[in-house]
Amino acid sequence: MENNAEMQKFIAQEQQKAMVGEMVGKLTSVCWDKCITSTPGSKFSSGETTCLTNCAQRFLDMSVIIAKRFEMQ
Amino acid sequence: MDSFSSPTMSSSGSPGDTEALMDQIKAQLAQAYAQEFLETVGNKCFAKCVTKPGSSLSGSESSCISRCVDRYIEATGIVSRALFSSSR
Numbered sequence: 001m002e003n004n005a006e007m008q009k010f011i012a013q014e015q016q017k018a019m020v021g022e023m024v025g026k027l028t029s030v031c032w033d034k035c036i037t038s039t040p041g042s043k044f045s046s047g048e049t050t051c052l053t054n055c056a057q058r059f060l061d062m063s064v065i066i067a068k069r070f071e072m073q
Numbered sequence: 074m075d076s077f078s079s080p081t082m083s084s085s086g087s088p089g090d091t092e093a094l095m096d097q098i099k100a101q102l103a104q105a106y107a108q109e110f111l112e113t114v115g116n117k118c119f120a121k122c123v124t125k126p127g128s129s130l131s132g133s134e135s136s137c138i139s140r141c142v143d144r145y146i147e148a149t150g151i152v153s154r155a156l157f158s159s160s161r
Contacts, residue, residue, distance in 0.1 A: 003091040010095050014102060021106060025113065028152045032117060032145065040121060040141040044148075052148055056155035 031055035114145050 035051035036044075044052075122137035123130070130138075 003086060003088060006088075007091055007095070010098075014098070018102070024149065024153050024156065025109070027156065028145070028149045029113060029117070031152055032148050036121075036144065036148070039137055040118075040144040042140055042143075044144060044151075049151060052151045053155040056152045060156065 027056055027059055030059075114142055117145055118142060 031052050034055055035048055118138050118141035121141055122134050
């Protein structure tokens with residue numbers, strides 16, 4: 001039934017969006033705690049911005065290492 | 074358990090039914106995401122800005138909270154971009 005196929009596609013897309021959103025949310029929370037150590041100002045310092053970016057990318061690097069390690073077991 | 078107020082959906086429903094249901098789901102998802110975000114921001118900013126709760130929020134606590142919300146939204150964008158446009 002066409003409606004069902006469309007609905008399934010829709011659900012798959014929304015699940016994907018939810019997973020991505022959860023990842024971003026968790027990472028922002030973790031990186032905020034790591035990088036924003038003082039009282040929030042009216043803008044980020046360049047150090048804080050760099051830290052946030054590094055934090056997210058290093059987390060990705062770590063995920064690769066963990067996945068590889070897990071594969072070897 | 075079913076929070077949708079729509080009538081029973083059968084597989085012989087019109088495409089309009091499916092569309093309406095999808096719209097309803099999207100709206101409820103958006104609301105759920107927004108609620109979760111607000112809860113996270115609230116926790117973070119309370120921790121950063123209200124270190125010694127008094128009998129009311131001071132002016133500096135209020136402006137700290139304001140800035141904190143802006144910064145957290147900005148941080149979400151930075152992390153998002155770092156995840157999805159990393160040139161590696």
